[in-house]
Amino acid sequence: xxxILVFFLLLKILSAQDLQTLLDEFKYETSKQIANKTKKESxxxxxxxxxxxxxxxxxxxLKDILKILPKVxxxxxxxxxxxxxxxxxxxxxxxxxxxxxxxxxxxSVQTLSPWLxxxxxxxxxxxxxxxxxxxxxxxxxxxxxxxxxxxxxxRAYTVSGGxxxxxxxxxxxxxxxxxxxxxxxxxxxxxxxxxxxxxxxAHLSLKKDEYKLSSGFTKVQKENYLGLAYDLEPxxxxxxxxxxxxxxxxxxxxxxGKVYFSFNQTEKNSTEINQEGILLASEVDFNTFNLxxxxxxxxxxxxxxxxxxxIFDFKNYSLYLGGAIKHKEYDINRRDITYFDNTTKSDxxxxxxxxxxxxxxxxxxxxxxxxxxILIANLKYDKYIKDNGFKNxxxxxxxxxxxxxxxxxxxxxxxxxxxxTPPSMFEIDFASKQKKI
Numbered sequence: 182x183x184x185i186l187v188f189f190l191l192l193k194i195l196s197a198q199d200l201q202t203l204l205d206e207f208k209y210e211t212s213k214q215i216a217n218k219t220k221k222e223s224x225x226x227x228x229x230x231x232x233x234x235x236x237x238x239x240x241x242x243l244k245d246i247l248k249i250l251p252k253v254x255x256x257x258x259x260x261x262x263x264x265x266x267x268x269x270x271x272x273x274x275x276x277x278x279x280x281x282x283x284x285x286x287x288x289s290v291q292t293l294s295p296w297l298x299x300x301x302x303x304x305x306x307x308x309x310x311x312x313x314x315x316x317x318x319x320x321x322x323x324x325x326x327x328x329x330x331x332x333x334x335x336r337a338y339t340v341s342g343g344x345x346x347x348x349x350x351x352x353x354x355x356x357x358x359x360x361x362x363x364x365x366x367x368x369x370x371x372x373x374x375x376x377x378x379x380x381x382x383a384h385l386s387l388k389k390d391e392y393k394l395s396s397g398f399t400k401v402q403k404e405n406y407l408g409l410a411y412d413l414e415p416x417x418x419x420x421x422x423x424x425x426x427x428x429x430x431x432x433x434x435x436x437x438g439k440v441y442f443s444f445n446q447t448e449k450n451s452t453e454i455n456q457e458g459i460l461l462a463s464e465v466d467f468n469t470f471n472l473x474x475x476x477x478x479x480x481x482x483x484x485x486x487x488x489x490x491x492i493f494d495f496k497n498y499s500l501y502l503g504g505a506i507k508h509k510e511y512d513i514n515r516r517d518i519t520y521f522d523n524t525t526k527s528d529x530x531x532x533x534x535x536x537x538x539x540x541x542x543x544x545x546x547x548x549x550x551x552x553x554x555i556l557i558a559n560l561k562y563d564k565y566i567k568d569n570g571f572k573n574x575x576x577x578x579x580x581x582x583x584x585x586x587x588x589x590x591x592x593x594x595x596x597x598x599x600x601x602t603p604p605s606m607f608e609i610d611f612a613s614k615q616k617k618i
Contacts, residue, residue, distance in 0.1 A: 216309040219333055222584055223547060223557050225315025226594055232308050232335070241348075243302040243332070246310060253328065255300075260420075261406030263300035267327075277602045279326040282384065283334055285395055285428050285443060286323050290482035290509050293324060293605040298399050298424055298447075301380050305344050306360045306373040308335040316559075316580055316598040323507075324539070325563075325578060325600045334386055337362035337369040356380075379403060391432040399424045405451070411458035411472065420451035438491035445484040452477050462611070463531050464518055471520050479515040482606075484508070501545035509537045511606055531610035533569035540564040557582035565603065576601055 216231050230238075230246060240246055247265050248255045258264040258274065266275055280287050280295035288295045313329040340362030347357040356377035363370050368389045375382040381400040386393070405418035428443035453459060458472030465472055488505035516529045543561040550556060559580040566573045580598040587593055604612075 215333065215336065216311075219309075219331075220311060221313075222592075222594075223545065223555075223582065224329070225313040225596065227314075228312040230310045235304055235307065235310070240304050242300070242304060243330075244300045245304075247296075247300065250312060252314065257406065259407045260297075261403050261408075262297040264294070264296050265300075265328075274605075274607065276605050276608070277326055278328045279323055279330070281329070281331045282397065283332070283386070283395060284430065284439075284441065285397070285426055286486075287397075287424075287426065287445070288324075289605075290445070290447060290484050290511070291449070291480075291605065292607040293603075298401050298422060301377075301401075302332070302399075303356075303358045303373070303375040303382060305346055305358045305375075306334050306340075306362075306371060306384060308333050308339070315596055316578065316600045323505075325602055327602075334371055334384070335360075335362060337371045337386075338364045340371065391436075393428075393430050393432070395426075395428045395430075397426050405453055408453050408455075409459045409461060409476070410453070410455040411460055412455070414457075415453055415455045415459075417454040418452065420449070423448040434491055437494070438489075440489045441487070443484075443486045445486075447482045449478060449480045449482070458521070461518070464526075464529065471522055473518045473520055475517075475519040477515065477517045479513075481510075481512040481514060483510040483512075497549045499547045501543075501547070503541075503543045505539075505541045505543075507539045507541070509539075509606075511535055532612075534567060534571055534606060534609050536568045537606070538566045540566075553586040555584045557584065571609075 213231055213233075216229060220227060220229060228250065230240075235246075238245070244255060244263060247253070247263075250265075252268055253265055254268050255263065255265055264273075264275060265278060266273070274292050274294050275296065276293040278288075278294065278296075280299055287299060289297065310333070311331045313331070314327070316325060316327065340360060342361070342363070344360040345358070347355070349355045356375065358373065358375040361370075361372045368387070371384075371386040373382070373384040379402045381398070383398040385396045388394075399422070401422045403420055405415060405420055407413045408415045408418050410416075410418075424445070424447040426443060426445040428441060430439055430441035432439050452475070454475045456474055458474060459476055461473050461476065485508045486505065487507075488503060490501070490503035493500045493502070511534060513528060513530060515527075517525055517527050518529050519525045541561065541563050544559070546558045548556045557580070559578075559582070561578040562575065563578070564573075564575045578598070578600045580596060580600075582594070582596045584595075585593040
């Protein structure tokens with residue numbers, strides 16, 4: 182009797198293992214198929230990680246991937262924020278890198294860099310990752326970038342229920358992430374919630390037929406490390422960032438075209454105190470050397486984005502056309518500066534810039550010479566309009582490309598690009614008042 186019972190227990194365990202193996206194979210194969218569909222070879226030199234890659238590598242946050250990317254380096258900057266820079270470049274704020282979660286671009290309105298808020302983004306709900314080296318915004322319709330990272334979320338049916346992960350480290354830090362996904366008739370739902378000592382993240386994706394609603398929330402708390410302290414040792418520093426976004430899109434032309442509208446808002450609250458002084462160059466009286474000793478900020482940044490794209494496919498030729506309007510706003514709710522002599526300035530403005538609007542038109546022409554060779558030509562026109570007397574400007578970004586599939590494992594890509602990197606609101610704030618930006 183006991184032998185029979187043991188036999189049935191072993192059979193059940195083996196059956197469960199076989200079932201789990203089949204589920205894993207289905208999950209990984211689905212991830213590979215989706216990755217092959219989303220990958221756009223014309224965007225540049227691409228490095229990709231499938232869901233199987235991410236799980237085998239034990240990837241928990243985006244930073245785990247950023248650390249191993251070629252040609253770049255993950256470091257901590259003066260403000261205590263994780264920062265991805267090009268190898269050999271100074272560890273300053275990177276303004277020429279962009280991050281997407283699905284189709285939502287999440288770079289900071291203030292600095293154009295996404296790493297402060299998203300370096301520690303959880304990976305439990307991510308299906309695969311694509312990293313594009315080169316001028317990829319010709320196709321994506323955003324500010325110019327030399328490096329673009331796209332995080333693609335899982336399909337709800339590959340989650341089919343829930344995922345829960347909790348961890349505790351030796352440094353007394355803890356994190357918990359929950360993911361839920363389900364398909365109900367023709368509606369797909371994916372939800373992620375993550376909480377740790379200093380970061381909170383949430384993501385929601387709801388899709389029905391050709392309509393899709395995406396939203397997310399991010400909360401990051403940190404100290405400013407060296408900050409702006411004159412002696413590189415601030416007496417007290419704390420920063421808190423809250424960001425949320427909402428995007429609504431509708432696909433058409435068999436998912437080759439899309440119209441979308443998105444809204445993004447970031448709240449920044451920070452305090453820095455240093456009795457030895459704070460180096461705010463625009464606020465230093467060099468005659469009396471009356472340095473600031475306390476800086477309190479409450480700032481709001483908003484971004485509205487509307488766009489339309491479509492792909493026209495022919496026998497050996499395809500044409501991608503798109504247009505976008507992006508409007509950014511910068512509000513100073515409070516910026517108080519206290520000096521050595523205990524005087525205080527309220528609502529200080531480093532510059533008069535309050536808003537910026539970008540109009541973009543873009544196209545990509547792709548001609549297939551044969552099954553293995555493709556010629557590509559891109560054009561993108563951007564018009565930047567700033568308020569309060571700042572200089573408006575426009576720029577034409579162009580690129581020629583050639584892609585050759587040598588065999589199943591190797592391909593040759595050649596690109597010639599003419600582009601630029603626009604100044605961020607952060608750079609304009611801290612630029613010399615004599616410059617015309």
